[in-house]
Amino acid sequence: DQQVKQNSPSLSVQEGRISILNCDYTNSMFDYFLWYKKYPAEGPTFLISISSIKDKNEDGRFTVFLNKSAKHLSLHIVPSQPGDSAVYFCAARGRTYNTDKLIFGTGTRLQVFP
Amino acid sequence: KAGVTQTPRYLIKTRGQQVTLSCSPISGHRSVSWYQQTPGQGLQFLFEYFSETQRNKGNFPGRFSGRQFSNSRSEMNVSTLELGDSALYLCASSFDSTRIETQYFGPGTRLLVL
Numbered sequence: 282d283q284q285v286k287q288n289s290p291s292l293s294v295q296e297g298r299i300s301i302l303n304c305d306y307t308n309s310m311f312d313y314f315l316w317y318k319k320y321p322a323e324g325p326t327f328l329i330s331i332s333s334i335k336d337k338n339e340d341g342r343f344t345v346f347l348n349k350s351a352k353h354l355s356l357h358i359v360p361s362q363p364g365d366s367a368v369y370f371c372a373a374r375g376r377t378y379n380t381d382k383l384i385f386g387t388g389t390r391l392q393v394f395p
Numbered sequence: 396k397a398g399v400t401q402t403p404r405y406l407i408k409t410r411g412q413q414v415t416l417s418c419s420p421i422s423g424h425r426s427v428s429w430y431q432q433t434p435g436q437g438l439q440f441l442f443e444y445f446s447e448t449q450r451n452k453g454n455f456p457g458r459f460s461g462r463q464f465s466n467s468r469s470e471m472n473v474s475t476l477e478l479g480d481s482a483l484y485l486c487a488s489s490f491d492s493t494r495i496e497t498q499y500f501g502p503g504t505r506l507l508v509l
Contacts, residue, residue, distance in 0.1 A: 325438070325485070327497075370437060385440075
């Protein structure tokens with residue numbers, strides 16, 4: 282049972298435009314959400330996070346939105362750059378403290394073209 | 396500061412064999428988690444160790460096991476390999492779990508089972 286879902290396996294966006302990556306979850310016990318970026322032959326790197334008590338978090342070109350009623354979060358990248366081309370994973374953590382365990386989605390491959 | 400290192404980076408085994416993968420966390424980090432990444436499944440949590448104790452375990456069969464040493468280095472072992480075990484195995488380390496954004500991933504070990 283996939284508790285965190287990324288229904289779009291790939292996304293192609295022109296440089297300078299907005300990239301919107303989506304993620305849905307089923308478990309209402311998740312209290313913290315993160316986005317990771319992964320290049321080939323490298324491990325995922327943390328990008329941005331949001332607590333369930335917030336509905337938006339912004340860091341430079343990256344903004345994450347959380348809609349708890351819809352159990353949906355999205356990552357906006359504005360403006361998109363070719364270096365943003367990578368696989369993006371959303372991840373969630375349950376209300377269990379003292380753990381690093383994360384539930385990941387299946388990933389969305391973003392391609393930013395000139 | 397050196398990052399998380401994983402050895403070997405690539406491995407080819409045949410069905411029925413067993414394999415041991417190694418993870419050296421960032422210096423000072425006490426928590427090590429392991430994930431399996433396969434196409435279409437995203438990253439799936441295997442287990443988590445903190446100060447030599449298994450703190451959390453995912454839904455994998457008993458063929459998958461792990462341990463952590465006093466220097467925080469961790470190993471995972473897969474016995475009686477199956478074709479479906481072919482995957483990228485990632486480990487991640489953190490100092491503790493109070494700020495999960497500070498969990499860093501290694502580059503992974505790519506295992507191919509023939």
